[in-house]
Amino acid sequence: MAKLRYLPLPTALVILAWALWLDPNLTQIAAGVAIFLFGMMALENGFRAFTGGALERFLQWATSRLWKSLTFGVLATTLMQSSSLVTVITISFLSAGLIGLAQGIGILFGANLGTTTGAWLIAGVGVKVDIAAYAMPLLIFGVLLVFQRSTTLKGLGYILAGVGFLFLGIHYMKIGFEAFRDTIDLAAYAVPGLRGLLIFTALGIFATVVMQSSHATLVLTITALAAGQITYENALALSIGANVGTTITAIIGALGANIEGRRLAAAHLIFNLLTGVVALVFIHQFVMIVEALGDWLGIGADDFTLKLALFHTLFNLTGILLLLPFIGNLVTLLEQRLKPRPRTVSTPRFINEGLLQTPEAGLEAVRKELDHLFQNVFDIMALVLHIEPARLRRGQGLEQAQVPPERTRVIDVDDYYQRRVKPLHGAIVDFIAQIETHDSQTAQAFRLRAASQDLIEALKDIKHLQKNLVRFMVSTNPHLQREYLALRARLIRLLHELQRIAQGVEENPALSFDILRVETEEQDIVANGQLDRLIRERRINSGVATSLMNDSGYTYDIAKNLINMARVVFAPAEPIMREIDHDIHLDEQEIHDVVGQREQARTPPETARQTGETPR
Template sequence: MGNWLEFVAGLGIFLYAMQRLEGALGTLGEDTFRRVLLRATGSNAGSVASGTMATAVLQSSSMVGLMVLALVGSGMLPLSNAIGMIIGANLGTTVTGWLVTLLGFKLSLSPIVLPFMGVGGLVYIWGEEHSRRRAVGLTLFAIGLLIFGLDTMKESVAGLKEGFRPEAYAHLGNFSYLLVGLVFTAIIQSSSASMLITLNALSAGLVDLPAAAAIIIGADLGTTITIVVGGLKGSDNKRRVAGAHVLFNLGTSILAYPLITPVFGHLYPWLNFTDPLYGLVVFHSLFNLIGVVLVFPMMGGLARLLKRMFHTPSPAMDRLMMDIPPDQVPIATLAIDRALRECCQLALLVNNRVLKLPMPSVIGGAEDTPARASYPEEYRALRDREGQLSAFILEVLAHAQEREKPALLRALKLLRHLGYATKAVKDIREDLRHASVADRELMRLKRERTQLEQPRLEQITGWLAEPHRVVDTEALHQLQRQARKDHLEFIDRIYGWIREEAIQGETFIVLTNLSKHLQDMQKQWVGCLQLLRPPPEQR
């Protein structure tokens, strides 16, 4: 009984240390790996490699999965590349087995436990809250605690062997061990812990190599349970990513299970492995690598299949809030930037219902462009979306650190500019609707004035369509100066018409207001672009 209690205590220490280590590594490396993942999205190979590397270093497939989910939900990552990162993360989890085998079983690390924990504790205490120094201290402390938990389990398992008779379970087939791995991993929600326990049992002789391999196959299947549960009430993209994870793990398990006997009956002796621990981690890495090689050419087709399987129309803001928890500030900030750009593109569409200019088709590139409804309905839908995004930004702001707040505050200010830009055009529509002058003449003059805005709106549309393009501040100021110049020249022309009695007094008022609203609109668009893509010194 004492050995069992010691084993459970060691397992608890190990799991707690893993959780602390994941959090600390996330603080140290999350920003870096998010940038790596973004840069690697240009190819499927880069996606698989970045997913593998990020999981191997961060030691957390759930953290990588969260980053992938945010990037997909924000529209910055195509689904096919997200699938590549997910299957890469699956391969990255095999690194845990190698680390435990090479360091935990082959090297005596007990002498460094106390120094790691002591130094880590001191660094943690001296560091400021949420600082990198504190994260470094927590990393050192967690590594020491993790080694201590591993040593405790190794010693307790050696004692368990004395009262355990493996031959009593010889009648159980490998499939029974697979179910054990699946159920146990689904309960504790940690494939790393399952691998650790299996390696301990294999090292102590409690199970043979084929049984251990079956447990690991089941553990890979069990890790999908958490994602499935998390994706049941999520958005389409969340369910698609979960579906890709399930299909990959199910496929690799179906592939790996029939290979247990041939691999360990023929290949294992041929490779001259003398240590079953190496045999297990090689097998785990091998069947995941084969799965990646087989799925890699089909990633595009799998993405299309998942899009057909999970497709429920929903507003972009609903998807954003379902996909990304507000406490994940760096990831949420990325998604907010994408959502702001979508709102700007939709605002151009809605405004053009009034301006009626031949704008380029790139405006329609925003996802979830509203269906052709009446202008008031589209205007209300846009304002609702802006309101939802503002509420989400405020939620994220409540969890943000000081260095993260300026970007979120800029986002709120941008939404105010965007609201004023659409309100200016709405005021134009209201003025025209209530004017009692001849419609044909007024519409001709309105069209003549609004056409002056077309080059500027095309320029704004082009900037919004290229997220990574740097907009020169001087170009924005020049746009605003030209808008003011056109406004003043048009006002001078109106005064000329009124002196010549070419227009009536009411037409003078409507056209003056029209030109002023258009100038205000351009002023607000300049404000939006300055905040959406601030100059380098403000980034």
């Protein structure tokens, strides 16, 4: 059975080779299709070079309203001449949580309308002008730029070469179909009536699924129509089939996406199927409207290629007008019918293979997945610190942090790590390694990877801290007990503050991070002299003093690693807010200066002893 999976491709290649050998005219048409598809691929690669931040930020801004989402879909597809790329980017951003399902549906509706501009371009210029003459200069300059080191120049080169290949492919398809008129008239095989509509709609679906491009199917249809090789009615059916067949791109793009991506693919399928059915049922009415609009626009009575482009635009616009008022209902239906798959706490929630094609969305998904990883580490740390994670998230029990717990227990951190942390951490690191980043994205990926390691290091340190924490929180030495309860209280408060920042409660995260850093420096009992005072005043012996010194170091490292992680993961995503945060962020020297000033403002130890106050 395994061998049978490899039979379809060789069989198709043999059949294609036999068909090309039989008729050289078919070779020109097939070569035109191949060159056109290669041009589409080059064009997509070119535009991907410009998806390193600008397009993504514009997409987030352009989807705040439904009409903006529609407009973005139209303009992006018109510019890129690739609804497939727009679809993939939209699914990626939806999977990363950067846009909502309603906005994603709006973009896809607009992309369907935007893809009709390609039909107008091909029908109005491609089949009436010798565009091969324009293809050659584009290819020359495009290939020269492709070999440059600059990502921008390379992307521009792919775009120019892609357009050149598109023009060249259209040229070869056109002359191929024109050559058929001397040997065979394909129009003689046209099928009239409803049967013909259904057959050619199915052919349009099949061709689009095979070539993965409705543009390629439309070009093939328009060039065949211009050469008189298919009838106008059959061409209309082929365009409907191309529209329905293009949903396969969304479905394939959603295979590696999360539940939101799959819901968007389902919405795309519903829209295109409904639009196709409406176009088939009311095709005669559409033809009448096309004739009337054609006369008003000055389209010639026998200019069937432009009429086909008008028909393609008209039935897509009708589909949008029909479904636009029901987008809210469609979102509700999809959310009710398509449920998320059951998952464990160690299952990735945001990263998936579909996001690898759009680095900016992929990195944003990593950031959210690291928040998920932090929540798992948060739960384990809370248990080690003898406080319920749910209560700590709500800010309950903080006042009891300095009070010994009623019952102490040892948490198997290794077991929790293997079950809840290691699988998720491994998936994050593997995903980051697969993202093809450029320039600033590479630095961002490095920071995210370092943040994930900071979390793991913090978890390892609290594992080492736990042994003495459990032992000395209930020590008979009140001074030693107080110090370990203080270590526990510091970490409990830190986790609570980081949780507040993660939830967006803090208005100024950058300032909160700096305050936490200052407090971490202040509370280091080795640096502030508290450990020396305890030893000097014989409140603890040298044996436990070394344990306390080591555990204070673990606490300091845990706090430092968690704060460093939080700066990367919980920092504002908007570029302007990042600049503001950077401006108010304290550097190392400023932090030490603040600590020194606060130390000087404290009550001197001698005065404290005179007043009976315990120095800290």
